[in-house]
Amino acid sequence: MNAEVEAGDVLSKTINRIKKDIFVYGPALLIPALLNLFSTSVYTRIFSPDSYGDYALLLSTALLMTTLVSQWMQQSVQRYRPLYKSRDELGDFNAKLRNVLVAIMLLVLAIGAAAYPLVKAYSNLTTAVYVCILLLIATQTLYLVCSAVLQSDLNSKTYRKVNIAGAVLKLGLALLFIYALYKNTLSIFIALIATNLIVLIPMLRLTVLSRKEKATERASLGGTLAFAKQFAFYGFPMVGWFLGNSLLNLCDRYIIGFFYSSREVGIYIANYSIVTSSIGLICSPLLTAAHPLFMNAASQSGVTTKQFEKLITMFSKVLLLFTIPIVGFVTVYRYEICRILLGEAYTEGALLIPLALVSVLLWNLSMYGHKGYEVREKTRWMLVFVLTSAVVNTVLNFILVPPLGYLGAAIAAIGGTFTYCFLVHINSKRFIAWRLPWVSIAKAAGTTAVMAALLLLVKEFFDGGIWAQLIVGGLLAAPIYAAGLIVTKEIDLKRIAPLAKKRANKKVLERGLE
Secondary structure, eight states, X not given: OHHHHHHHHHHHHHHHHHHHHHHHHHHHHHHHHHHHHHHHHHHHHHSOHHHHHHHHHHHHHHHHHHHHHHHHHHHHHHHHHHHHHHTTOHHHHHHHHHHHHHHHHHHHHHHHHHHHHHHHHHSOOOHHHHHHHHHHHHHHHHHHHHHHHHHHTTOHHHHHHHHXXXXXXXXXXXXXXXXXXXXXXXXXXXXXXXXXXXXXHHHHHHTTTOXXXXXXXXXXXXXXXXXXXXXXXXXXXXXXXXXXXXXHHHHHHHHHHHHSOHHHHHHHHHHHHHHHHHHHHHHHHHHHHHHHHHHHHHTSTTOOHHHHHHHXXXXXXXXXXXXXXXXXXXXXXXXXXXXXXXXXXXXGGTTHHHHHHHHHHHHHHHHHHTHHHHHTTOHHHHHHHHHHHHHHHHHHHHHHHHHXXXXXXXXXXXXXXXXXXXXXXXXXXXXXXXXXXXXXXXXXXXXXXXXXXXXXXXXXXXXSOHXXXXXXXXXXHHHHHHHHHHHTTSSOHHHHHHHHHHHHHHHHHHHHHO
């Protein structure tokens, strides 16, 4: 009985901490997402679809390489650092992690130098671009691992400051270099590297170079190798998972380029960037705050499987209730959104926005569904699922892209992400069951359909320009959706009213005491 009470207290504290960290992580993710959205809007007006397509494809490739190098360390840091902390061995953890990072950086540079003659012989990459990509992989790896340490330590305030500073610097330096150095996409790569170097100075001092936690034993070669082996055993299946994730996001771009040209790639990636940045405004703060706290709760004894199941279901429900109406709104106003954010040259791909949104929503939903696999350290299953999804996505791309172009790629992406979501769901009962809130989904979908139909009617009879259409639609969408949830009793006013009254009375009492 005491164990159940203690476990309940752990989960209650976890939920309360998540609520708090959403607001702390929120600015750290919302501001960069908004700036990414703005930067996409700026770059698509500076560069043609062809130039933007070449740049985006190179950046995606660099990030794929970064995934191979860094993700096994990121996942392992968040899994094992809490255990070292519980044993008061953070100093030893830092010392061993430093050794691993130094070895990885040297390996990256050595492989990059050895591969240069081959890349030079079989591609049209300039030396400057190749060096930039290599440096971006190295600096981004350090940045991501240090970020994982900050998140694991629940140091959300520092994480927020670094993320916001980095987002501002990336855009500011990119525009400065574009207009002061080179008016081409090389300037963006230089800005990304410069930003990483600047923000890494305080990050390294606060994480792996921290002197606050001193090592109780010297990080010997044998100790470091054992540490790296532990990381690799847990993390390398996750590398495969993130590689599969990258293939889900990348193969369509290469296939579009193969059958068509950089122009179509540029239109496709630009419209997809709108979606990933926008949906990140909702999904990223919630998931970023939840993940390290899930992992910390997993290290506590007494937390039952059913309690974890309820926690996962709760976050799945919150995500769906917030994002399903966005799909409906974006479907109605896709052309207006595309024209405002990207410009006239990219509006032919406006239909990509709602299609991409469905794909991204399914993917973000599955991030909660597979938490049970992570907690039970069954990451190999996740690897099998994501590779299966990548194969489905690739096959669908080869079938649909030749006749449909980038629209075929967007449909294939939905097929791939749905496959992953489906596999995670039906197999989760083996570990921690992912129970989807089907009744809430049905209510949200039905309400969204009504909302979209009403918005289409308003759009048909009201013609006040693009901005006016969006503003009127936005003002109408929220109350229509909220009213629908109240009518379907998804929102229970009888429960909300007493809580609101209690909170108001508490504020009045606090003011009186002052």
